[in-house]
Amino acid sequence: MAVFLTAGIRLxxxxxxxxxxxxxxxxxxxxTLRVLTISGVYALLAIGYQFVFGFAGxxxxxxxxxxxxxxxxxxxxxxxxxxxxxxxFMLSIAIPGFVALLVxxxxxxxxxxxxxxxxxxxxxxxxxxxxxxxxxxxxxxGIAGVPAIAIAGQExxxxxxxxxxxxxxVAVGGAFGWQIMRGLYGRCFQVMRENGxxxxxxxxxxxxxxxxGLLLSALYAGAAxxxxxxxxxxxxxxxLGFPVMVAxxxxxxxxxxxxxxxxxxxxxxxxxLPEWFRSLERSYLIAYGAATLVTIIAAPYxxxxxxxxxxxxxxxxxxPADPEPVAQRVPARTAPHQIPLLEVEDLTIAFGGVTALExxxxxxxxGELIGLIGPNGSGKxxxxxxxTGLYRPAxxxxxxxxxxxxxxxxxxxxxxxxxxxFQTSNLVDDMTVLDNxxxxxxxxxxxxxxxxxxTGVTDVRxxxxxxxxxxxxxxxxLREHASRKAGELPQGLRRRAEIARALALEPRLLILDEPAAxxxxxxxxxxxxxxxxxxxxxxxxxxIEHNMPFLMPLATRVxxxxxxxxxxxxxxxxxxNDARVIxxxxxxxxx
Amino acid sequence: MALIQLAIDGLALGAxxxxxxxxxxxxxxxxGAVNFAHGDLVMVGGFIxxxxxxxxPLPGIVLLPLVMLAMAALGVVFSWLAYFPLMRRPPAAVxxxxxxxxxxxxxxxxxxxxxxxxxxxxxxxxxxxxxGGGVTIGAQSLAIILxxxxxxxxxxxxxxxxxxxxxxxxxxxDRDMARAIGIPVTRMIALxxxxxxxxxxxxxxxxxxxxxxxxxxxxxxxxxxxxAVVIGGWGSIEGAVAGALLIAAFQAIVSAYxxxxxxxxxxxxxxxxxxxxxxxxxxxxxxQRRV
Numbered sequence: 001m002a003v004f005l006t007a008g009i010r011l012x013x014x015x016x017x018x019x020x021x022x023x024x025x026x027x028x029x030x031x032t033l034r035v036l037t038i039s040g041v042y043a044l045l046a047i048g049y050q051f052v053f054g055f056a057g058x059x060x061x062x063x064x065x066x067x068x069x070x071x072x073x074x075x076x077x078x079x080x081x082x083x084x085x086x087x088x089f090m091l092s093i094a095i096p097g098f099v100a101l102l103v104x105x106x107x108x109x110x111x112x113x114x115x116x117x118x119x120x121x122x123x124x125x126x127x128x129x130x131x132x133x134x135x136x137x138x139x140x141x142g143i144a145g146v147p148a149i150a151i152a153g154q155e156x157x158x159x160x161x162x163x164x165x166x167x168x169x170v171a172v173g174g175a176f177g178w179q180i181m182r183g184l185y186g187r188c189f190q191v192m193r194e195n196g197x198x199x200x201x202x203x204x205x206x207x208x209x210x211x212x213g214l215l216l217s218a219l220y221a222g223a224a225x226x227x228x229x230x231x232x233x234x235x236x237x238x239x240l241g242f243p244v245m246v247a248x249x250x251x252x253x254x255x256x257x258x259x260x261x262x263x264x265x266x267x268x269x270x271x272x273l274p275e276w277f278r279s280l281e282r283s284y285l286i287a288y289g290a291a292t293l294v295t296i297i298a299a300p301y302x303x304x305x306x307x308x309x310x311x312x313x314x315x316x317x318x319x320p321a322d323p324e325p326v327a328q329r330v331p332a333r334t335a336p337h338q339i340p341l342l343e344v345e346d347l348t349i350a351f352g353g354v355t356a357l358e359x360x361x362x363x364x365x366x367g368e369l370i371g372l373i374g375p376n377g378s379g380k381x382x383x384x385x386x387x388t389g390l391y392r393p394a395x396x397x398x399x400x401x402x403x404x405x406x407x408x409x410x411x412x413x414x415x416x417x418x419x420x421x422f423q424t425s426n427l428v429d430d431m432t433v434l435d436n437x438x439x440x441x442x443x444x445x446x447x448x449x450x451x452x453x454x455t456g457v458t459d460v461r462x463x464x465x466x467x468x469x470x471x472x473x474x475x476x477x478l479r480e481h482a483s484r485k486a487g488e489l490p491q492g493l494r495r496r497a498e499i500a501r502a503l504a505l506e507p508r509l510l511i512l513d514e515p516a517a518x519x520x521x522x523x524x525x526x527x528x529x530x531x532x533x534x535x536x537x538x539x540x541x542x543x544i545e546h547n548m549p550f551l552m553p554l555a556t557r558v559x560x561x562x563x564x565x566x567x568x569x570x571x572x573x574x575x576x577n578d579a580r581v582i583x584x585x586x587x588x589x590x591x
Numbered sequence: 592m593a594l595i596q597l598a599i600d601g602l603a604l605g606a607x608x609x610x611x612x613x614x615x616x617x618x619x620x621x622x623g624a625v626n627f628a629h630g631d632l633v634m635v636g637g638f639i640x641x642x643x644x645x646x647x648p649l650p651g652i653v654l655l656p657l658v659m660l661a662m663a664a665l666g667v668v669f670s671w672l673a674y675f676p677l678m679r680r681p682p683a684a685v686x687x688x689x690x691x692x693x694x695x696x697x698x699x700x701x702x703x704x705x706x707x708x709x710x711x712x713x714x715x716x717x718x719x720x721x722x723g724g725g726v727t728i729g730a731q732s733l734a735i736i737l738x739x740x741x742x743x744x745x746x747x748x749x750x751x752x753x754x755x756x757x758x759x760x761x762x763x764x765d766r767d768m769a770r771a772i773g774i775p776v777t778r779m780i781a782l783x784x785x786x787x788x789x790x791x792x793x794x795x796x797x798x799x800x801x802x803x804x805x806x807x808x809x810x811x812x813x814x815x816x817x818x819a820v821v822i823g824g825w826g827s828i829e830g831a832v833a834g835a836l837l838i839a840a841f842q843a844i845v846s847a848y849x850x851x852x853x854x855x856x857x858x859x860x861x862x863x864x865x866x867x868x869x870x871x872x873x874x875x876x877x878x879q880r881r882v
Contacts, residue, residue, distance in 0.1 A: 059683050059686055059687075103863075105867070106863050106864075106866060106867035107863070107866070110866055112625075112682055112683070113625040113682070113686065114821075114866055116625075116627075116686060117625075117814070117817050117862075118863055118866050120810070121814060121859035121862050122859075122863070124810065124814065124855070125856050125859050125860070128852050128855060128856050129856075131852070132852050241807075242807070242810055246694055249690065250691070253687055283698055283699075283701070283702040285694060285697075285698040285701075286694075286695050286698045286699055286702070288694060289691045289692065289693075289694035289695035289698065290691075290695060292687065292690075292691035292694070293672065293673065293688055293692060293695075296677065296684055296687050296688050296691065297676045297677060297688070300680070300684070
């Protein structure tokens with residue numbers, strides 16, 4: 001019971017739901033029932049919108065368009081063709097889904113505003129179609145006379161029957177959304193939303209996640225549109241108009257982004273707002289806009305997010321018990337130093353005419369610890385971004401254990417065995433340290449949409465991932481911090497947590513980009529000891545560092561880059577005394 | 592025969608679009624933020640002109656400075672409501688705040704003026720010049736071209752030749768560096784919003800005579816500005832103007848021979864095609880993505 005009260009915000013939500021149930025029972029006039037029915041329709045639309053906007057973090061402006069498509073499908077099929085509800089409902093869901101798949105090809109690889117405006121353009125095209133294809137859509141007048149829902153002779157008339165039908169679907173839709181998002185798979189969405197590049201480096205196929213988000217949002221919108229057509233009886237171009245899209249966006253922002261409950265709270269609130277501000281007549285939309293603006297400034301995660309924060313203050317979260325550590329299966333060891341693990345040949349890349357790397361050659365044998373040095377702007381991070389697939393080389397080859405990876409997608413390279421950390425620390429602050437590490441296990445544990453739908457009460461994949469994560473945190477001396485939010489960790493511990501996360505991928509090559517930056521002397525010594533231990537376990541490492549006292553004792557070999565070229569390579573002591581290396585670092589020719 | 596007429600009308604439309612796109616790209620460069628309410632600012636400009644004309648029955652050219660002044664003030668308010676409180680948050684927060692303010696603008700206009708299309712006064716009058724062969728040229732189209740050209744040149748002069756323009760450019764280029772050398776960055780950004788808003792308002796006045804304005808027209812304008820900027824190169828001022836002219840020419844020709852709906856649909860299809868083949872715009876972004 002105590003866990004029930006202190007986990008999430010279930011208690012306030014249960015209270016809200018109870019009020020919502022009582023309200024129509026005592027205020028049961030037809031108008032109240034109608035508004036509550038429409039609330040349910042919008043709740044379904046907004047839950048769907050959480051998938052693409054809330055969970056996937058992509059500002060789609062096509063949700064209103066999918067809603068209108070569903071409404072028009074239901075209106076056309078049930079009036080002109082006389083189809084029955086089960087068939088019209090299925091098609092009203094399927095057609096928006098189909099359109100989503102169709103437009104996914106051009107729009108899904110777009111980012112930020114490109115995605116937003118491209119999806120807005122799709123909506124405008126469909127609206128023009130509905131206005132001009134008069135024979136099918138009735139033009140500006142739309143289609144009237146959409147019948148009530150009937151399944152096998154059982155009719156759900158407007159009023160209580162339709163209200164219950166709609167809210168039953170909201171419950172099913174909400175439960176499904178929760179099922180998708182509660183486990184390991186759902187946490188992948190969270191990482192992608194925070195930082196797509198980090199998600200890619202953890203082997204997460206963000207293109208696929210965004211496709212799932214867009215598709216699910218379209219299916220929900222289609223269902224909501226169909227219910228809207230039955231509830232209102234008339235479908236006109238208004239159903240496709242931008243105001244529906246804006247209302248949906250505002251419901252999610254005001255209710256709470258990335259929260260199923262937020263979608264429902266926002267939908268109920270915003271459909272009732274016009275009733276409470278009836279004196280404003282049609283100008284209540286001004287209040288919508290103002291309320292949204294205030295919410296986005298003052299409460300980034302909306303009403304539900306604000307309740308969550310208050311709840312945490314009043315009843316602090318109980319720390320869950322640490323999971324049982326799961327040891328890593330021991331990989332079959334190949335004899336070290338025989339085959340090169342990584343071979344780079346003639347690697348060249350230019351940005352806008354400026355050559356950043358020119359003809360770089362590099363060979364790393366299994367089990368080596370290579371130090372990569374060079375002055376600022378010499379191309380070290382560019383090289384790492386090429387090795388991990390974030391950039392495409394203009395020329396040259398990159399082979400990992402004999403396989404050409406120069407043109408592979410970043411998430412594939414991560415899965416093939418190259419893990420990395422970044423110069424700037426980037427854990428998901430709002431997630432526990434344990435889960436930050438566990439998400440890197442998503443691919444290895446086989447987290448996918450299909451597997452997630454079929455998950456039982458406990459997500460065994462998440463449990464296994466956490467078990468492995470706690471073992472890694474233990475190895476890196478972070479076990480007592482496992483249940484803290486990553487945002488609370490000091491810099492030195494964040495660095496170690498990021499290394500644990502990269503190790504969770506079971507990489508063959510681990511690339512660390514300035515791991516000692518910002519660490520105190522004691523922390524550096526500690527980190528050096530841990531890296532030496534990893535290298536002793538036959539992990540291959542490539543470490544970028546400016547800090548020579550830190551790097552030189554560790555490295556088996558050092559490579560120096562300057563102006564995008566390798567200028568020296570060899571044993572640490574030899575490179576340190578190389579005349580050209582001294583020259584690029586000190587700016588004067590060596591005496 | 593009507594080709595010259597079509598060219599002049601198309602050029603007039605393009606000149607007004609160029610003002611819209613210019614304001615959009617100035618804010619974009621100064622803040623990195625996409626202002627989704629920029630189209631609604633154009634609409635507001637049109638309605639301010641209509642409201643002013645009811646009080647002062649004067650030609651549009653006299654009302655123009657008043658409209659631009661009012662819109663500049665609105666632009667400053669806009670920046671304090673929708674941009675400054677959210678400047679350190681992810682970009683989507685600013686998208687949403689500007690969408691929200693756009694909704695406020697649309698519905699305020701709807702509450703005051705109603706949903707029906709309204710016309711603003713002509714710049715100089717509705718005279719039509721006959722030039723041989725039955726071809727006619729409207730005074731309004733010519734006036735739009737002249738006014739828009741003057742505004743674009745004034746903006747260019749301001750940015751290229753004046754101390755204030757240099758400060759504005761420095762702020763857009765590198766905010767921290769600008770602050771370090773003593774430029775009042777916050778004031779410069781607010782001023783950029785004022786400038787962009789004034790240009791949008793001017794475009795609203797110019798467009799609202801011949802093409803009318805209604806509270807929901809903003810979506811069309813923002814799409815036009817956006818497509819112009821995507822065609823012209825994200826962040827390029829000259830490119831935005833060129834893109835706007837290109838779009839208007841396309842719209843004028845397709846509208847004349849097929850229909851306005853077809854022109855709009857084809858334009859959006861072209862946007863999708865461009866984004867499909869060049870996900871960062873036709874000429875790429877000026878700024879490199881940082882990882």
